[in-house]
Every structure is written in C-alpha cells, then in structure tokens.
Amino acid sequence: MNAELIVRNTIKEHGLIPQGSRVVLGLSGGPDSLCLLYVLAELQRVFGFRLEALHLNHLMRGEEAEADVEFLKKTCESLSVPLTVVRCDVYKKAADEGISVEEAGRAARHEALKECAAGDLMALAHNRDDQAETVLMRIMRGTGIHGLAAMEYKRDDGLIRPLLDTPRLEVEKYCIAHGLMPRYDRTNGDPAYTRNRLRLELLPALEQDYNPSIKEVLVRLSQNAREDDDYLALEAEKFINTSLDIRRSGGDTEVSCSVKKLRALHPAVFKRVIKLIFSGIGLTEDIAAVHLNSLHNALERNRGGALIQFPRGYEAVFSKGNVVFRRSL
Numbered sequence: 001m002n003a004e005l006i007v008r009n010t011i012k013e014h015g016l017i018p019q020g021s022r023v024v025l026g027l028s029g030g031p032d033s034l035c036l037l038y039v040l041a042e043l044q045r046v047f048g049f050r051l052e053a054l055h056l057n058h059l060m061r062g063e064e065a066e067a068d069v070e071f072l073k074k075t076c077e078s079l080s081v082p083l084t085v086v087r088c089d090v091y092k093k094a095a096d097e098g099i100s101v102e103e104a105g106r107a108a109r110h111e112a113l114k115e116c117a118a119g120d121l122m123a124l125a126h127n128r129d130d131q132a133e134t135v136l137m138r139i140m141r142g143t144g145i146h147g148l149a150a151m152e153y154k155r156d157d158g159l160i161r162p163l164l165d166t167p168r169l170e171v172e173k174y175c176i177a178h179g180l181m182p183r184y185d186r187t188n189g190d191p192a193y194t195r196n197r198l199r200l201e202l203l204p205a206l207e208q209d210y211n212p213s214i215k216e217v218l219v220r221l222s223q224n225a226r227e228d229d230d231y232l233a234l235e236a237e238k239f240i241n242t243s244l245d246i247r248r249s250g251g252d253t254e255v256s257c258s259v260k261k262l263r264a265l266h267p268a269v270f271k272r273v274i275k276l277i278f279s280g281i282g283l284t285e286d287i288a289a290v291h292l293n294s295l296h297n298a299l300e301r302n303r304g305g306a307l308i309q310f311p312r313g314y315e316a317v318f319s320k321g322n323v324v325f326r327r328s329l
Contacts, residue, residue, distance in 0.1 A: 001170075003170045003171055017047050017160065019047065023123050023160075026054055027076075028055070029182060030182050031182040032163060034075070034182045034183075035166075037081065040162065052082045053072070053083045054086065056112045057088070058089075058108070059090065061185070072183075086112040102195070120158065126161050128219060129168040132215035132216075135222045137194070151164060236276055239273050244277070253280070255326070256324045259302060259323055283312055283314045305319070
C-alpha cells in the first residue's frame with residue numbers, strides 16, 4: 001500500500017479531518033512534510049478541506065535555510081497551497097529560556113503553527129518510524145504508560161498526524177515515484193543531538209543484533225499503551241466528575257475531596273486524578289513522582305493536618321477528613 005492510500009485510510013479511520021476544515025501543515029521541506037504536502041493537496045477534494053502550509057526558518061543554516069524558503073514558495077505556488085513563512089532565532093530562544101536547541105526548535109514550531117492555524121487544524125508529518133523512535137527514547141528516560149502511548153493521531157488542541165501509519169520507506173518511495181526533490185537539513189545527521197544518535201546508531205544496532213522488526217514492536221507497544229492509557233484516563237475523568245467539591249473565591253479555585261475516596265483509588269488512576277485536579281486550578285506542569293508519592297503516603301497514613309507542597313506555590317492540605325487542593329495562601 002502506497003503513502004497516499006495509507007494516509008487516506010488513516011484520515012478515515014481516525015476521523016482526522018472533518019469536511020469543511022482548514023488544515024495548516026507544518027512544512028520543513030524534508031521528505032516527510034513534502035510527501036504529506038503533495039498527498040494532502042490531492043486529498044483536499046476527496047475529504048473537502050482547505051490546505052495551507054507554514055514554514056519556520058530557524059535561522060540556523062544561513063543561505064541553505066533561505067534556499068529552503070524559496071524552494072517551498074515555488075512548490076506551494078505550483079500546488080496552489082498558501083504558504084506562511086515565519087522566522088525565529090532558535091539559538092537565542094534556547095539561551096533565553098535555558099533549554100536545549102532541540103527543545104527550542106520544537107517549541108518554536110508549535111508556537112508558530114498554533115498562531116497560524118488560529119484554532120483550525122494543525123498537521124505535522126511524523127511517520128511510523130518517528131513513532132518507534134519516540135517510544136524508544138521515552139523508554140530510556142523511564143516513562144510511564146502515558147509516555148509509552150507516544151504521539152497521538154489527533155489532540156484536543158487540533159493537532160493531527162495523518163502520516164503516523166506510514167513507514168519512512170513508503171515516504172521515500174512516494175518522493176521518488178513523484179519526482180520530488182526534498183530539502184535535507186544537515187542538522188538531522190548531527191550526532192550531537194540525542195534523537196539523531198538514536199535514529200542513526202541505536203535503532204540500526206537493535207535491528208541488526210537483536211530484532212529486525214524492532215520498529216514494529218515499538219509501534220505495537222505504543223498502540224497497546226494507548227488503549228490502557230485511554231481507559232485509565234476515562235476512569236480518572238469519571239472520578240473527577242462525581243467526587244469533587246469545587247469552591248471559587250475571586251480568581252482562585254479550591255478543590256476538596258474526601259480522604260476515603262482518594263485512598264480507595266488504584267495508584268494508576270490516583271496519579272491521573274491528582275494531575276487533573278491541579279490542572280483544573282492552574283498547575284499544568286512540573287508535577288513529579290516525588291510529589292505524587294508524598295501525597296499518596298500521607299493518604300495511606302491518614303495524616304490529619306498534613307501539608308504536601310507541589311510546584312509553583314500549589315499545595316494539598318488535609319483538613320477534617322478531606323484533602324484540599326489549592327494555591328498556597
């Protein structure tokens with residue numbers, strides 16, 4: 001099955017693009033995004049959506065990057081696909097925010113895509129091999145079930161991945177068959193970046209010495225994890241919708257739940273419940289296992305009056321048989 005048929009089936013199976021949608025594709029000019037550009041340009045008529053593209057110039061490759069921009073302008077013009085070009089100094093962004101260049105580039109791409117889409121659908125060209133690489137990278141970092149589920153076909157914020165079932169080999173075949181000449185970013189071969197080493201060194205070694213089907217195994221693991229993660233998320237949502245007392249005062253929100261009900265939760269559901277509670281009152285990041293374990297231990301001991309501190313000034317306070325989740329007073 002070729003890339004176009006695989007993408008068509010992925011869109012149908014996962015309901016990625018409702019009729020009448022506007023889709024903004026993140027376009028680098030590499031094989032994956034170029035393949036997806038041409039495929040989606042063809043499928044516009046089939047699924048009844050409108051395609052646009054966005055390219056982010058990272059300002060990392062000088063004249064090469066400017067040549068990419070000119071190439072993409074001509075390509076999109078030939079397909080009658082509107083193209084927006086955004087420039088961002090990724091090295092400066094990384095230094096200013098104290099993050100790696102990889103993280104800064106990824107964040108810049110998502111920010112630009114979100115702004116350009118303005119609430120409409122955003123498409124990224126991650127392929128099936130990318131999914132396998134993501135799973136392996138997260139295993140090495142000690143992830144849980146949610147991390148093993150890896151990249152989603154569609155997210156609540158409108159991001160979709162129509163190429164996620166398509167192997168890299170099929171992407172390359174499509175480009176050759178259609179006479180496409182992708183742009184190649186030399187930084188993708190730089191071993192200074194962890195993901196490049198994983199793709200160029202670790203995965204080939206695993207294929208050769210341990211399991212020639214390791215990519216398929218990793219993708220299957222992500223699919224199994226996704227099923228488990230979806231079920232646990234549903235259980236957590238069910239608890240949230242039936243077991244909380246929510247009080248709002250001014251701009252602050254407090255959430256209260258009985259110690260007895262929280263203690264009865266399975267640990268896997270408990271962790272999701274606590275993260276959802278804090279997300280609802282403003283803390284969406286930086287909750288680590290140490291915070292969740294401290295709260296769970298306090299629940300097991302039923303420590304009346306205990307106070308468990310969470311990041312960014314949030315806390316969980318035991319009071320009269322309940323746990324109150326709030327921003328510190």
